[in-house]
Amino acid sequence: MPLFAIPFPVIDPVLISVGPLAIRWYALAYVAGLVLGWFAMRRLCQADGLWAAGQKRPTVEDLDDLLVYAALGVVxxxxxxxxxxxxxxxxxxxxxEILQVWKGGMAFHGGLIGVLVAIAIFAYRRGLSVLTVLDLFAVVAPIGLFFGRLANFINQELWGRPTDVPWAVIFPRADDLPRHPSQIYEALTEGVLLLVVVSLVARAAGFRRPGLLAGVFAIGYALARSFCEFFRQPDASEVINSVLTMGMVLSTPMLLAGLALVANAFRRPALEPARP
Structure with a gap:
């Protein structure tokens, strides 16, 4: 046992409560991720230097509708x-209790499937390339992941395994054991680090290699999630064997899909950049 452990900060999951109406940090995290992602996509679509000559991209009006599609897909x-x-x-x-989403319980891989379906429907109806819309999402998705993992920390869910590291946290909803703050690990790797990596690739290649950014995001998330699974305490239903967890298993197809997208993006020359 460590000589020092950080007690969980007193954070009320409910930010404001007026009668039966409660505004929770968990809900605000999803709203912040979606709105900031929508704003970032608007800026990306307006940056001519990131796009190829004649490449069709979503309009501002398209992105307004895409926000609704994405919200439904994620939730x-x-x-x-x-x-x-x-x-x-x-x-x-x-x-x-399936409908009681305010208590927490959202799976990233399920949200990913929901967003993929939403993107496919949206792109078909607007005559856009699915890969182009996926690339846009790939750049902004880490923003939502960052806020989502912070919400997991505030909700005291998905806590880490017992540990003796000096930054261990005691989660009252779990027990009195010092544990890895695995939600923070995921916020930093799946959120901050992945955002930096995908942004750097976007800055270098833009959207002129359709599918590249989506592939980089898929690879990065699968690796970051699998790494963090070594520190997160899985539920009994999530344990596959002494090493593998459900999070790792679900990340494997994502890793393979990401590798396939990157390979496909480099099979053909990059599109010619648009003139300023």
Missing amino acids: LGGRIGHVLFYGWPYYRENPL
């Missing part, structure tokens, strides 16, 4: 994914 996919991947035996016995 519905994330919740359904959590129920099916991580808690089906429990929710099968307590079906009404």
Whole structure:
């Protein structure tokens, strides 16, 4: 046991409560990720130097609608994914709790599937390339991941394994053992670090190699998530064996898809950049 551990800061999951109406940090994290991502995509679409000559990109009006598509994909996919991947035996016995999203419980891989479906529908209806829209999402998705992991920390969920590191945190909702603040690890790797990597690739290659940015994001997330799984305390339903967890298993197809997207992006020459 460590001689020093950080007690969990007193953070009320509810920011403001007026009668039955409660505004929770968890919900605000998703709102912040979606709104900041939408704003960043607007700036990206207006940066002519990132695009090829004649390459069709979403308009400002398109992005307004895309925000709605993305929100529905993230919330519905994330919740359904959590129920099916991580808690089906429990929710099968307590079906009404499936709708209680304010208590937490959103799966990234489920949200990803929901967003992919939303993007495919949106791109088809607007006559846009699916890969182009995916690349846009790849640049801004780490913003949402960062805020989402901070919300996990405030909600005291997805805590880490017991440890003796000096920055260990005691989560009252878990027990009195010092644990890795794995939510912060994920916020820094899946959020900050991945945002830097994808942004640097976008700065260098722009959107002139369709699928490249989406592939880089998929590879980066799969590696970061798998790394953080060594520090996160998995639920009993998430344990595959002494090493593998459900998070690692679900990240494997994502890693392979990312490698395929990057390879496909480099199979053909980059599109000619647009003139300033």
